[in-house]
Amino acid sequence: QTDIQSVLKNLGIADINPAYSTGSTWGAKGSSGTLDSYSPADGRKIAAVQLAGHEDYETVIARGQTAFAFWRGIPAPKRGDIVRQLGDALRDHKQDLGTLVSYEMGKSLQEGFGEVQEMIDICDFAVGLSRQLYGLTMHSERPHHRMYEQWHPLGIVGIISAFNFPVAVWSWNAALALVCGNVCVWKPSSKTALCAIACQQILAAVLKKNEMPEGISSLLISEELIGNMINNDKRIPLVSFTGSTRVGRIVSAAVASRFGKSILELGGNNAIIVSKDADLDMSIIGAVFGAVGTAGQRCTSTRRLIIHEDIYEDFKNKLVKAYGQLRIGDPLDQNNHVGPLIDQHAVEMYTKAIEKGKAQGARYVVEGGVLTGDAYTSGCYVKPCIAEVENHFQIVQEETFAPILYLIKYKTLEEAIALQNDVPQGLSSAIMTLNLREAELFLSAAGSDCGIANVNIGTSGAEIGGAFGGEKETGGGRESGSDAWKGYMRRQTNTINYADTLPLAQGIKFDL
Numbered sequence: 001q002t003d004i005q006s007v008l009k010n011l012g013i014a015d016i017n018p019a020y021s022t023g024s025t026w027g028a029k030g031s032s033g034t035l036d037s038y039s040p041a042d043g044r045k046i047a048a049v050q051l052a053g054h055e056d057y058e059t060v061i062a063r064g065q066t067a068f069a070f071w072r073g074i075p076a077p078k079r080g081d082i083v084r085q086l087g088d089a090l091r092d093h094k095q096d097l098g099t100l101v102s103y104e105m106g107k108s109l110q111e112g113f114g115e116v117q118e119m120i121d122i123c124d125f126a127v128g129l130s131r132q133l134y135g136l137t138m139h140s141e142r143p144h145h146r147m148y149e150q151w152h153p154l155g156i157v158g159i160i161s162a163f164n165f166p167v168a169v170w171s172w173n174a175a176l177a178l179v180c181g182n183v184c185v186w187k188p189s190s191k192t193a194l195c196a197i198a199c200q201q202i203l204a205a206v207l208k209k210n211e212m213p214e215g216i217s218s219l220l221i222s223e224e225l226i227g228n229m230i231n232n233d234k235r236i237p238l239v240s241f242t243g244s245t246r247v248g249r250i251v252s253a254a255v256a257s258r259f260g261k262s263i264l265e266l267g268g269n270n271a272i273i274v275s276k277d278a279d280l281d282m283s284i285i286g287a288v289f290g291a292v293g294t295a296g297q298r299c300t301s302t303r304r305l306i307i308h309e310d311i312y313e314d315f316k317n318k319l320v321k322a323y324g325q326l327r328i329g330d331p332l333d334q335n336n337h338v339g340p341l342i343d344q345h346a347v348e349m350y351t352k353a354i355e356k357g358k359a360q361g362a363r364y365v366v367e368g369g370v371l372t373g374d375a376y377t378s379g380c381y382v383k384p385c386i387a388e389v390e391n392h393f394q395i396v397q398e399e400t401f402a403p404i405l406y407l408i409k410y411k412t413l414e415e416a417i418a419l420q421n422d423v424p425q426g427l428s429s430a431i432m433t434l435n436l437r438e439a440e441l442f443l444s445a446a447g448s449d450c451g452i453a454n455v456n457i458g459t460s461g462a463e464i465g466g467a468f469g470g471e472k473e474t475g476g477g478r479e480s481g482s483d484a485w486k487g488y489m490r491r492q493t494n495t496i497n498y499a500d501t502l503p504l505a506q507g508i509k510f511d512l
């Protein structure tokens with residue numbers, strides 16, 4: 001039994017239940033009610049947190065604006081040093097923060113620690129980046145002219161994150177935004193408010209130690225109100241949103257209508273193609289972890305397996321056997337593979353998806369169901385299940401955030417790639433094959449249409465070093481590694497004339 005109160009105490013948040021924070025200042029002036037945070041692991045209430053209102057929001061934005069004027073003047077490597085210290089603080093708090101993630105969100109303890117590790121990794125990445133943020137130099141067509149480009153910060157970056165990665169997604173955005181010279185305003189999922197308060201507390205302590213002003217990193221606890229305010233606020237030039245395609249569509253339209261920038265990380269409908277030339281044992285591990293890890297609540301969770309007809313029956317039997325060995329229960333108990341869904345609403349969506357699937361022709365080879373009994377009193381535990389389907393079934397075209405895995409049979413790789421691409425979403429994809437021709441075709445322009453395409457690795461568990469995100473209804477945004485930092489800055493092209501005449505571009509003559 002984990003003593004969650006001492007975890008909260010170790011994280012310094014046992015007595016904090018604010019509506020907002022601008023750093024070391026926590027408050028709730030214009031609070032619009034309270035919200036209880038429950039653990040899906042045992043159904044217990046962890047704490048009550050206040051919800052931010054208009055007045056809180058205005059306080060946060062005003063401090064953010066003042067802080068930006070200061071922060072953008074700090075040299076990027078110095079900003080990087082503060083992010084380095086954040087990484088160090090996260091190393092110190094990995095045990096407690098990972099435990100809180102596991103308890104409040106419901107993912108396994110190993111995955112909770114993994115999430116904190118992703119935070120540490122992105123801090124390391126951002127520290128290096130803080131001495132780069134490179135622009136290019138170009139050759140001017142005019143004599144004695146120099147042309148180059150430089151990157152400037154944007155201002156306040158709004159981060160709206162989801163419950164499923166309650167701490168890592170914030171850090172991918174915040175670590176990059178901060179080294180780029182922006183300040184951050186975070187509206188986390190109200191389902192994982194305590195994880196957010198813990199992160200804010202850790203960063204606030206680092207900022208305070210460095211005598212930084214309030215407003216460099218702010219937090220607003222809210223259900224929908226604050227998200228809408230952020231989306232429509234001209235003072236927030238960039239909104240990074242992680243969540244459903246349905247809400248993403250609203251965010252995208254609101255931000256675009258005021259010519260703001262957005263980074264959208266929306267739904268996935270990720271498939272693994274299992275070739276007849278695959279290493280089947282490896283494929284089973286990749287497929288099962290992808291489908292049941294985080295109880296199927298990752299954007300990158302494996303939702304579909306597209307399996308070659310020659311090995312279909314064999315692979316299906318192996319899968320059914322593997323599912324028989326899954327242990328479902330308390331995510332903090334490291335003997336269990338699968339924890340609960342986030343809440344009972346999620347359980348309802350899971351149950352409905354199974355019913356809809358059956359009505360549309362899905363044949364379940366591993367039956368689902370809600371678990372009951374002493375170990376499952378929260379009512380959030382469900383059985384991972386597997387169904388044989390056709391790709392065009394409406395339910396298969398949708399992302400259900402639950403451990404439901406669909407099996408589809410194929411004959412040729414071209415057909416498999418077409419099936420893999422034939423969904424509205426385009427986040428992650430994978431092929432299991434030892435055949436070089438197949439692997440390369442899958443990665444070619446005629447292959448996967450997703451933002452992430454893997455060979456002999458499942459669809460989930462991306463490293464932070466690469467750009468993370470996807471195409472089509474996944475939203476097109478990129479976060480994390482590679483040059484995703486450019487999304488957090490504005491590019492400026494500069495031309496400098498050191499001649500004693502003023503030649504015009506394109507050879508235009510203009511004499512006075």
Ligand code: UN1
Pocket residue numbers: 118164165169242297298299300301459460461462463
């Ligand atoms: C998400 O589900 O929102 O690739 C992000 C992965 C993780 C990130 C998932 N690194 O599964």
